[in-house]
Amino acid sequence: MSTPLTLNDCRARDAADTLRPLRDLFDIPEGVIYLDGNSLGVMPKTAAARAAEVVTQEWGQGLNRSWNTAGWFSMPQRLGNRIAPLIGADADEVVATDSTSINLFKVLSAALSITAQDAPERKLIVSERSNFPTDLYIAEGLCKERGYTLKLVEPEEIAAALTADVAVLMLTHVNYRTGAMHDMPAVTAAAHAAGALMIWDLAHSAGAVPVTLKASGADFKESGSSKSADFAVGCGYKYLNGGPGAPAFVWVHPKHADRFWQPLAGWWGHAAPFAFTPDYQPAPGITRYLCGTQPIVSMSLLGCGLDGFEAAEKLGGMAALRAKSLALTDLFIQLVEERCQGYGLGLATPRDHAQRGSQVCLTREHAAGGDLGSGAFAIVQALIARGVIGDYRAGDGGIHKDILRFGFTPLYIGFEDVWNAVEHLRQVLESGEWQKPEFNRKHAVT
Amino acid sequence: MSTPLTLNDCRARDAADTLRPLRDLFDIPEGVIYLDGNSLGVMPKTAAARAAEVVTQEWGQGLNRSWNTAGWFSMPQRLGNRIAPLIGADADEVVATDSTSINLFKVLSAALSITAQDAPERKLIVSERSNFPTDLYIAEGLCKERGYTLKLVEPEEIAAALTADVAVLMLTHVNYRTGAMHDMPAVTAAAHAAGALMIWDLAHSAGAVPVTLKASGADFKESGSSKSADFAVGCGYKYLNGGPGAPAFVWVHPKHADRFWQPLAGWWGHAAPFAFTPDYQPAPGITRYLCGTQPIVSMSLLGCGLDGFEAAEKLGGMAALRAKSLALTDLFIQLVEERCQGYGLGLATPRDHAQRGSQVCLTREHAAGGDLGSGAFAIVQALIARGVIGDYRAGDGGIHKDILRFGFTPLYIGFEDVWNAVEHLRQVLESGEWQKPEFNRKHAVT
Known part of the structure; x- marks a missing residue:
């Protein structure tokens, strides 16, 4: 597009957005x-009454x-069954x-137990x-316990790192710092081709992008289960809008579920928890991944978050949400490039749709000097002071730069929001207000 | 006492009870x-507004x-500091x-790591x-992981079981089935004298009976730290009234806290969680026993439960609560013996105050025959139908008999309640209504 976008263009997109009614939830x-819905999702209107x-x-x-x-005891399974369709898993x-x-500790423990039995010579994660x-x-702790080594690589080095001594490839589907997304079936197939097990962390994917943990249809016909992951975990309080610290979730491929206890073998994972027998007998299937009594009030609110996805299902479901998410992030990138030129901003998130999650991360050159460093922290603070809530993630001084992170939850973010956010960013940069001392205190942000 | 107690005697006791105002909370x-406050405590009146x-x-x-x-991130520590005085721990x-x-997995892991270093020949829990x-x-799982053996004994066999190959003695202070309470300082000293570490589970103690995890005063002068326990865990939703599945707590003696990571080494236990460094650096002290993001709504309600103890502190605190608890359980035992004779009930809970928690457990002989077995399950169901909520715990067919369990939370249970509960029990037994078919379905109870 060569004609710059206008606020009215964005309003027109909201008017045409068939998912727009979901915002009212x-x-x-x-x-x-x-x-910042990628950090903590907003509150569904039903949450207060449910609490x-x-x-x-x-x-x-x-x-x-x-x-x-009130079904408290079966809530982990019932909520799990509602999460399953969002991640390509079955009931x-x-x-x-x-x-x-x-949950990652549980599945990585199980994966290492499988490896120890099937391929004991593989000693790398x-x-x-x-x-x-x-x-x-968590991986470092388990490596220490069990005599494995954790090998950390850059994304482009993963394929080469899949050597014959790799037990487990453990990745987060959408990177929390950059929003870059892995090709889940392809990476899973590569791990399996190399003889490794595949664990996915879906913290920044579940509810944000379509996830296919299990190969199905043509994909399954072509590859069998080589594109089906082995284990996955994910977060309840980010895109699933379950509330602060809402319980997380865990998925295990059925072929592995009954093979091992996971070591957090508590009574909720017992085959007969109310028999109160002194010896552990794991429940069949995924229930053995439960441990102790769950925080029922917080867990109940996760149900309110999932309601949003069931409402979305009637409007096209994850495919429609994904299309809108890409439209939102495309728009944000375009507007930043059109309207915030000359302030040293860079793009950390891939332009390629297939490689992008539901967030856009900007970098900034260390041009400002002085205590402000890249300025990324202070710019985010100045935006927050204006009501535009994104967040900051510090770089490592090396190839990982300071990040300004903006998450776009298609359930409730609109196109005019994107316009307004970029306009605030432009004003913060143009006015230099981010250099005010009050934005230059480094304190904990999540 | 030879004159049987009357309802009016019980009412007079309530009238004289200086803790009585706490019930209104x-x-x-x-x-x-x-x-059944030993299973799930009742709701503090402030909980709805706090939620x-x-x-x-x-x-x-x-x-x-x-x-x-809103202080979400520091809530585990702030709540921990409020629990500490209830269990004889420091800030x-x-x-x-x-x-x-x-939490038990964390402390037992840490205890086994200490043992592996200090006394590797000790291989028993x-x-x-x-x-x-x-x-x-949990112990069984860790034994399997680490090559230890779990040895289970009856309470009277504990002293003899403390042989030179014991790494850890792991006990629940007040037994969930019988209400029998261990002499914490004496048992701890015995474990230490035998060279073992001592882990206490305070699930049925915290908030119910005074707990002294650390020896102090004269006790410390006499024994040094031999009467100070090494690790403890406990429950937030029983006597602490924190709500269903409220987060639990964990205590580690300061001399051990910095020695090891526990294997659930997540980012909340990191020395600098928001530095997002790829390698784990444990926070000093008890913070390293945190792992992932906590369920904030459920956790906040635990604060409402703890308010009750701070109100009690002004009325004599745990000592006064303990005195009332013993008076309540004494009264229940006396009334059952005076008014429910001839129905095959026995007492599983010790009469000795020093050995009794805050519950009374009754047994019943298997005299009824037929599907009702001991009748304990059906009697509890018949009582629940009348609004007298206790619970049932199945026996093992051997020395552990079926149990009718009644918890007495001194914060909100009164003496007239005890009278009325026993009167309902008497009527259920006398009328035989517990033999009705509707009370004879065995389904899950907690």
């Missing part, structure tokens, strides 16, 4: 353009009878439970250096 | 006598800014996080056969 604070119901009725009145009468293969880190750190920490 | 459903605040304001309006502005030694099962099963399952 969510409460978005007045005056906020929320581009009141769980607390006042189910807990307050039902008390411990609610484990049965009874997913449970919502615990945190992403803990390969991952990306810029994978979300908690994934690397 | 809680919502107890109309028509319910709730003797609404966290969901609508902190999540809905604050969004991810609330990690800092900055406790965090609220994850589930009891998962000793516990009680009737410990809460999830504790045994």
